Amino acid sequence: MTTHAAQHASLDPTEASAEPNGRPATTIDGLQVLGVAIRREPWVFTLSTLGSVLFGALTVADAWVLGWATDHVITPAFAARDAREAVGAGLLWAVLALFLGVALLRAVGIVARRLGAGIMQYRMQAHSRRAVTRQYLALPMSWHQRHPTGQLLSNANADVEATWGPIAPLPMAVGTIAMMVIAVAQMLLTDVVLAVIGLFVFPAVIVTNVVYQRWSAPWATRAQQLRAEVSEIAHESFDGALVVKTLGREGEETERFAERAHALRDANIKVGLYRAAFDPALAALPNIGVLVVLAVGVHRVLTGSSDAGDVVTVAYLLTIVSFPIRSIGWLLGNFPASVVGYRRVRSVLDATGSMPFGAVAAPSTGRGARLEIDGLGYDYPSGSGKGAASLLDDVSFAVEPGRTVALVGATASGKSTLVNLVSRLVDPDAGTLRLDGVDLRDLARGELAGAVAVVPQQAFLFDDTVRGNVTLGADVCDDDVWTALRAAQADGFVAALPHGLDSRLGERGTSLSGGQRQRISLARALVRRPRLLVLDDATSAVDPEVEARILAALRDGSTGESRPSLLVVAYRKATIGLADEVVHLAEGRIADRGTHAELLGRSPAYAHLVNAYEEER
Amino acid sequence: MSTPPTTAPSTTGLSTGDDLGAFATIRRGVGYSPELAEGLWGTLLLAVVASVGQVVVPVAVQQTIDRGLGADGGPDVGYTTLMGVLAGVAVVLTSVSSYLMTRRLFITSERGLATLRIKAFRHVHDLPLLTQNTERRGALVSRVTSDVDQVSQFLVFGGLLFVVSLGQIVVATIVMVVYSWQLALVVWVCFAPLFASLRYFQRKLTLAYGVVRRQVGQMLSAVSEPVVGAAVVRAYAVEERTQTRIDDAIDEFKAASTRAQGFTAFSFSLGGVSAGLANAGVIVIGVWLAPGHLFGGDSGRISAGTIVAFAFLVTLFVGPVQMGTQILTDAQNALAGWRRVIGILETPADLVDPGEDGQRLPRGPIEVRFDDVTFAYPAGPPVLHGISLDIAAGTRVAVVGETGSGKSTVAKLLTRLMDPTEGRVLLDGIDLRDVRTRALRRSVVLVPQEGFLFDDTLAANVRYGRTDASDADIAAAAVEIGLGDWLDALPRGVHTLVGQRGESLSAGERQLVALLRAQLADPDLLVLDEATSAVDPALEMRIGRALERLMSGRTSVTIAHRLSTAEAADEVVVVDRGRIVQRGPHDVLVGQEGSVYAGLHASWVAQQGTVAAGRG
Ligand SMILES: Nc1ncnc2c1ncn2[C@@H]1O[C@H](COP(=O)(O)OP(=O)(O)OP(=O)(O)O)[C@@H](O)[C@H]1O
């Protein structure tokens, strides 16, 4: 990766429009980000700033106490012939009390400042993380498909962290300003000319910082982007660890990761080099100020315009200021990364396209739901695999209450897409889907899920207990969970697990076999007693015997219209055989519909599809 | 924190490195990233120059005041100029050397940490499958991302300042001793309680930040899970519950961080108190040392200028001490992160690879033998019980059995994703544990139950099977296994983007890509674990026929619920509850009345035939 490319690296290629000019981060931007935090947490900010001001004021008080002690204790002690007479025990106690009192108050200030800064920082992080993850849950599937998990992790972690990084030194810097104001006032009171000379330090600090921001911001941007990429590769690679292992691709994966990790390293080093120059420059400025003050001071003492004590005081005040000035440096040093992080977080928060919901409640008829699909057309934004024609085109059929419809079609014919439309993971380009006569888009949030349960083609289990995975937090008693597990033929192996319903299944259910995962996923749908059950090839990893029993259980129990309506995607004839109607999907359209026997009779393509196993024999 | 019981393996978990002390952590850390030690002496030298310089300036100030400004008979211009020039040179020297030092630190730490990151990443892949599964992906990701970032923050900013601070403390102490050893002693005594309490706080902080780093991992897991499972979350409208789980993780992290910060703030504030004490001490004792006072004797042991200078020196001492305390406390966060990364590296790697000493498998069809193999997942009961099995070279074997009977476990043992608890798995008579891992992966390929695709083009995914395959090779391989039409129908052919985890393809298509990938890998032993379960029957049969042809001259083990596969195999192995209960050609097994296979087959046939009897 060349320097050149790096300079032009945009925040995120896919979000380029959200961040049109990708302006370089400026000090003003950094202050604005801080403004957001201050407005959000004014009280904690005030507390920590007060702590810091207290700290600052007392640091100056320290100088004052020292001055007082010099005048009233040290000088008399050494001036007098007998120190003991000149300086009694009382004075010494006073020195001790003054210094300690100041120090204790200062400790209070430190605790308030640091703890306050910490609390503010962690709270802001939490606010941002909550907002970002809410957005993850609100944004539509299409958005998720465009954004790698690793990147989203990075947005919620590294970017949020970078955004609020400057909060840690913030109160200190603000307190420093208070301290500087006091110190400056004191300097001015002591000797105006010397003070003005000393004050040249401040504009110099600002200029230095502006230059630093200019130079390092592009690299900070790039580093933050690379952080996301590194996280992306790591997440994907660990996700596919099994494939990597079975194909012995550890070396190549490591190379892929190393390439980005090295790019990140180089960007970090670049940022570091600017910082390496910036920090010492900032530290040197007050020292230079002191030297200049002394040089001029000597001259003025010689000419009688100042007295030696005043020169000492001004020099001392400048020294005091020199250490905390660096805290302003740290604050400013964090700005580039902060602004970049903030922009990346904002691009998530500003992403649009959340799925709108209506206000209609799904009618609760107490019987199977009627699903009506009318003139449905859909295509993925990236275009379907089938040339010019849409993936789904003018698809119309209905699932009558209590009836079973089988959806049959070749691989990649669009069955799962149709299922996604039914569960409203996506909305159609054309036509409508209606549940009991209500357009799905008019249903209020949660209403559709209350009536329709989908068992996806690939079971997804959460890192939770069996119970948690089945109920998903719904208020369901254990008896009902067991009933659902029984219907899904999962009761046997769940009962055999060491902790029964309380057994944790590991991330994505790693501790179960493929068929076991599918059955838990099935039980999850059944336990909700949906009025429409949609099975997307949901028994593919289950052996024929078990499948037969599941199907029997689905058919048992209720009869007629009180039975849930059923839409099944299936290849197996046993499943198809259960259907009142078969819809044959081919080339994005409904090629034929009718009973299985009718289709077998009149459609060679259908017969070839479902009879493949027998044809072989 | 009490977590509900888990059935996930626990004995093979990742090391957290929690038991490593601070110095041990740094030592090991440097061991894994030797770059960190490169040029260390030069950096230290620069640090010494930088810290000496930072003390020289105030000393020059003191000299100017004491002997320049306050000289008998008016200011001594010559002397003041000399000191001023000296101080100016010191400022320049300090700045230049601290620039050079920071530069070096940045370069070495970033290089060292990149190495650490990469090593840890590699090691995650080298971990046994079961260990990988014990830690959630989000948490694993945090170990190679944010944990490393924390270390970098510390090494670059903390490490640098810490070295400088130590240097300054030493130099300030030396200068103080030169001025007055008595007062220097006073300063040190005043700071003694702080130094003594540091150890206690360190321990507290180590624990507190250990929790913080763990919480980061948990938070990332909590965030990643619903992102990956976005479809389920939406289909079941469980956004609220999911958000609650995420919020909990976010809040726990916040609470842990705040707690740690509390300790930090408190231990830092002690420094301030010590400083006040020191200032007072210097003056009080200083006055006692004045002529005629307590310890002063007749002429005194000290001058007023010395005490004033000491006030400067104390600030010089206090600044770095406070900085050092702060760094030490902040360092705990970094150390906790460092420990977690080191924890990965110290977790024993895979099922030990014999490496160069290992044997290679001769090319050509492989003969497989299971020799009394028992396997139990960690912390679980055995799922395979004393399995013995011979598969002759070049045969096609189908493994069938109920769900959960242990078929996939057999496949994983066969491809050495795990080692048997007891017994041996032999390929061509060689114990798998003696085969070089590279050679093994070259000759044996598993197409797992749930294929995973990388977010890239179809071609790139297929090349995971063979790096040097050209687009033409891929197309040719597709034709060979009967997927030519399918590939042609894709709008962008082999350049089709498959999306994250392959989710822009249909489930069946994902399996086709995985098959194609395995086909290109050209293995001598191919293990298919329900590799075509989501493919439509017509296409499956077509692939089946193609594979049959291609498999001649290789050994293949196929796990399938669709018994059409078993019917076509040379031999069928029936697994039931972790035991092999039947084996033989399909025709023979079907004939064994009342057998497991006969039962499985009957229901398979019934399924196929339901139609005749079903409604219609
Ligand atoms: N990582 C694991 N940790 C603990 N137990 C496991 C793990 N993986 C599988 N098991 C258990 O081991 C048993 C056998 O699992 P295996 O995956 O081998 O079954 P299978 O025959 O392949 O089933 P399926 O046909 O459903 O794929 C099951 O009871 C399962 O719960």
Ligand SMILES: Nc1ncnc2c1ncn2[C@@H]1O[C@H](COP(=O)(O)OP(=O)(O)OP(=O)(O)O)[C@@H](O)[C@H]1O
């Ligand atoms: N997110 C997506 N973006 C772009 N194209 C997609 C996406 N998901 C699916 N497709 C394409 O749409 C077509 C239909 O996919 P779908 O998953 O609906 O098929 P299916 O009938 O369920 O197939 P299968 O039987 O293999 O599950 C496929 O060609 C697939 O490549």
Ligand SMILES: [Mg+2]
């Ligand atoms: Mg599908």
